[in-house]
Amino acid sequence: MNAPLKVEHLLPELDHTHLDWLEEEAIFILREAVAAFDRPALLFSAGKDSCVVLRLAEKAFKNKGADGRFVGRLPFPLLHVDTGHNFPEVIEFRDRRVAAMGERLAVGHLEDCIKRGTVRLSHPLESRNGHQTVALLEAIAQHRFDVLLGGARRDEEKARAKERIFSHRDSFGQWQPKEQRPELWTLFNTRIKPGEHMRAFPISNWTELDVWLYIARESIPLPSLYFAHNRRVIRRNGLLVALTDVTPARPGETVETASVRFRTVGDMTCTCPVESPAVNAAEIVAETLQATVSERGATRMDDRTCDASMERRKKEGYF
Amino acid sequence: MDSLAAAAAQGQRALAKAADHRALRFLTAGSVDDGKSTLIGRLLFDSRAILADQLDTLEKRAGADRIDLSLLTDGLEAEREQGITIDVAYRYFATKQRKFIIADAPGHEQYTRNMVTAAAGSDAAVVLVDITKLDTQALPARLLVQTRRHALLAQLLRVPSIVFAINKLDAVDNPAQAYEAVRAALLDFAERANMPVAGVIPVSALRGDNVAQPLDAPWYSGPSLLQLLERLPTAQERGVGDLLIPVQYVARDTGQSGAGEQPRTLWGRIAHGRVKAGDEVQLFPSRQKARVAEVRVAAERVAFAEAGQSAGLTLDRPLDVSRGDWIATADTVRETNRFTATLAWLDTEPAVIGRKYWVRHGNRWVQARITAIESRLDIHTLEATNTHELAVNDIGQVIIETQQPLPVEAYETNRVGGSLIIVDPASNRTSGALLVKAVG
Numbered sequence: 001m002n003a004p005l006k007v008e009h010l011l012p013e014l015d016h017t018h019l020d021w022l023e024e025e026a027i028f029i030l031r032e033a034v035a036a037f038d039r040p041a042l043l044f045s046a047g048k049d050s051c052v053v054l055r056l057a058e059k060a061f062k063n064k065g066a067d068g069r070f071v072g073r074l075p076f077p078l079l080h081v082d083t084g085h086n087f088p089e090v091i092e093f094r095d096r097r098v099a100a101m102g103e104r105l106a107v108g109h110l111e112d113c114i115k116r117g118t119v120r121l122s123h124p125l126e127s128r129n130g131h132q133t134v135a136l137l138e139a140i141a142q143h144r145f146d147v148l149l150g151g152a153r154r155d156e157e158k159a160r161a162k163e164r165i166f167s168h169r170d171s172f173g174q175w176q177p178k179e180q181r182p183e184l185w186t187l188f189n190t191r192i193k194p195g196e197h198m199r200a201f202p203i204s205n206w207t208e209l210d211v212w213l214y215i216a217r218e219s220i221p222l223p224s225l226y227f228a229h230n231r232r233v234i235r236r237n238g239l240l241v242a243l244t245d246v247t248p249a250r251p252g253e254t255v256e257t258a259s260v261r262f263r264t265v266g267d268m269t270c271t272c273p274v275e276s277p278a279v280n281a282a283e284i285v286a287e288t289l290q291a292t293v294s295e296r297g298a299t300r301m302d303d304r305t306c307d308a309s310m311e312r313r314k315k316e317g318y319f
Numbered sequence: 320m321d322s323l324a325a326a327a328a329q330g331q332r333a334l335a336k337a338a339d340h341r342a343l344r345f346l347t348a349g350s351v352d353d354g355k356s357t358l359i360g361r362l363l364f365d366s367r368a369i370l371a372d373q374l375d376t377l378e379k380r381a382g383a384d385r386i387d388l389s390l391l392t393d394g395l396e397a398e399r400e401q402g403i404t405i406d407v408a409y410r411y412f413a414t415k416q417r418k419f420i421i422a423d424a425p426g427h428e429q430y431t432r433n434m435v436t437a438a439a440g441s442d443a444a445v446v447l448v449d450i451t452k453l454d455t456q457a458l459p460a461r462l463l464v465q466t467r468r469h470a471l472l473a474q475l476l477r478v479p480s481i482v483f484a485i486n487k488l489d490a491v492d493n494p495a496q497a498y499e500a501v502r503a504a505l506l507d508f509a510e511r512a513n514m515p516v517a518g519v520i521p522v523s524a525l526r527g528d529n530v531a532q533p534l535d536a537p538w539y540s541g542p543s544l545l546q547l548l549e550r551l552p553t554a555q556e557r558g559v560g561d562l563l564i565p566v567q568y569v570a571r572d573t574g575q576s577g578a579g580e581q582p583r584t585l586w587g588r589i590a591h592g593r594v595k596a597g598d599e600v601q602l603f604p605s606r607q608k609a610r611v612a613e614v615r616v617a618a619e620r621v622a623f624a625e626a627g628q629s630a631g632l633t634l635d636r637p638l639d640v641s642r643g644d645w646i647a648t649a650d651t652v653r654e655t656n657r658f659t660a661t662l663a664w665l666d667t668e669p670a671v672i673g674r675k676y677w678v679r680h681g682n683r684w685v686q687a688r689i690t691a692i693e694s695r696l697d698i699h700t701l702e703a704t705n706t707h708e709l710a711v712n713d714i715g716q717v718i719i720e721t722q723q724p725l726p727v728e729a730y731e732t733n734r735v736g737g738s739l740i741i742v743d744p745a746s747n748r749t750s751g752a753l754l755v756k757a758v759g
Contacts, residue, residue, distance in 0.1 A: 018341065058618065064619050070618060154409045180406060
């Protein structure tokens with residue numbers, strides 16, 4: 001049997017203290033958002049990026065007690081948009097984590113939008129990913145949030161590569177790429193008009209590898225889906241599809257059991273796992289170093305459909 | 320003497336190592352088709368930052384042709400429709416030595432505001448020169464306007480290292496002679512502009528020559544572009560000298576049960592100097608003095624904090640402090656409500672003398688006016704012209720008056736105290752970037 005895998009053995013030559021610099025930048029942005037706005041909220045999907053932002057928020061706004069635990073309360077609530085098609089492990093993790101931390105959680109339910117008629121599905125098993133925007137914007141209006149902290153990273157996707165750290169949304173919640181404000185030094189232009197809001201992205205400059213290195217270093221808890229487990233899956237169009245109530249097998253498809261983990265956790269209808277034996281963050285770092293497929297390419301069905309689909313969704317007010 | 324020099328060199332190396340943990344952020348500037356996108360694609364490709372699905376997309380689009388690395392960087396639909404880049408994009412890659420952030424700035428004149436965005440806060444600028452667009456028979460060759468403009472902007476924004484990458488070496492008959500002619504022109508231009516140059520590197524982004532792999536040619540013995548970037552310094556704030564902190568956030572009492580009224584913590588990123596418990600500090604604009612009771616970084620108490628770190632200070636007495644105030648070593652700060660500055664105008668609506676704008680200095684917003692536009696820079700001659708208007712993409716020298724006095728410092732010596740943004744109060748657009756030249 002091999003010795004346990006340690007992160008510091010994987011990247012001997014790249015100085016890991018660059019994580020300190022990324023951490024400092026992220027904490028700076030978190031404090032900026034809270035100081036410059038009246039009604040902030042943290043978008044918390046229980047995904048790994050938002051779990052990292054949550055840990056950074058603890059560092060930014062809490063004190064560490066003698067026992068190493070964080071003392072205090074975050075100066076904002078968490079906001080989750082629940083599509084109703086979330087993996088149960090994720091919802092369970094979300095509620096457990098929020099309760100353990102003693103934080104406030106607001107949930108925008110897509111089911112409510114469907115009942116209200118603000119979202120119409122063309123068929124019951126349609127991907128709800130794009131429709132999240134409606135639930136998100138309704139939650140923002142209901143709670144009158146003026147800044148939303150999110151875990152988006154610029155390395156994720158083409159449209160995200162052009163995103164500002166403080167990104168303006170008009171009164172329809174829309175992103176206007178051609179109207180982006182120049183962002184100079186750290187002199188963020190945080191001025192908005194009533195009804196508009198801002199999105200702020202503390203981990204803009206992190207890569208997927210940085211996120212995993214940080215999770216390993218800080219021992220950040222994540223939903224169990226992120227680590228290798230046996231799951232019933234279907235092979236479809238070069239992707240693995242998890243067998244669930246909303247993603248059943250199609251006629252002629254075979255269901256098999258494989259050791260898989262998820263690289264992102266989103267709506268069940270459009271999030272795919274990858275085959276992997278990695279059971280902890282250090283092993284995932286090792287895999288990420290050798291990864292040959294990008295996070296979204298491997299796991300998101302809806303980003304594949306169209307090269308510009310993220311840009312289109314962002315313009316409509318997506319995360 | 321030798322041992323002193325050796326000690327100094329050792330200190331330098333230790334410093335360089337200490338600086339290593341910061342990613343090097345550099346901007347790339349070039350015109351529409353001088354191969355900038357290909358160069359960035361090449362850096363990502365050679366450092367293996369491109370993943371299979373992304374390559375797959377490129378292969379599909381290339382069909383029977385060679386893969387076009389430049390397509391890796393064209394992000395938005397709107398851009399593909401027009402075949403141009405309209406916004407700064409950020410790219411990431413790492414070598415074994417270092418992590419890099421590329422701020423990819425579009426080269427069109429009408430989008431100079433994005434170049435300014437990319438340059439502010441960058442450690443280095445890579446200015447691309449398309450060798451095929453120049454007459455290399457002339458010695459020195461005549462440079463393109465854009466090349467001078469990009470380099471000059473980087474210099475104006477005090478980007479610490481300016482690198483010229485002479486591209487498309489594969490497309491000229493006599494690369495040695497062509498490189499020499501362009502290099503001479505660049506160095507001549509840089510000398511006249513009093514611009515320090517970190518390197519003039521010949522590359523072929525298309526073939527990958529001298530990007531990551533050093534060039535194997537008798538006429539060039541310098542580093543490859545990546546080798547040079549690996550050893551450039553990052554723009555570190557000074558950890559020595561007087562303390563200056565813009566107050567970013569005042570943490571209220573977190574109201575822990577039984578803890579009673581807790582002292583408020585004043586958070587801010589240290590612009591220069593360092594701070595420890597017991598230091599006497601002065602607050603601006605109130606001018607009140609106090610001693611530091613405790614210093615925190617993130618969630619923990621520390622012995623001291625220094626430039627570049629966000630520190631949380633509690634003071635030994637309750638004072639009225641809010642976001643936007645400054646904390647400094649006592650008696651070291653001069654405030655003024657009138658200063659001269661370089662103004663890069665970024666708004667399609669021209670600058671209006673006498674109009675009230677919002678300006679942000681540190682974390683404070685105050686109203687301000689441009690009282691005079693003294694001159695506009697002519698980028699062809701590098702000289703100040705007797706023009707008193709500034710439209711989009713213009714750069715000039717102006718006099719600013721603020722409604723309240725501010726502790727501004729010259730940008731040359733202090734990026735934090737010397738930079739401001741101008742915001743249009745009607746549209747909330749970021750209209751200009753101010754770099755303080757002289758105070759008073």
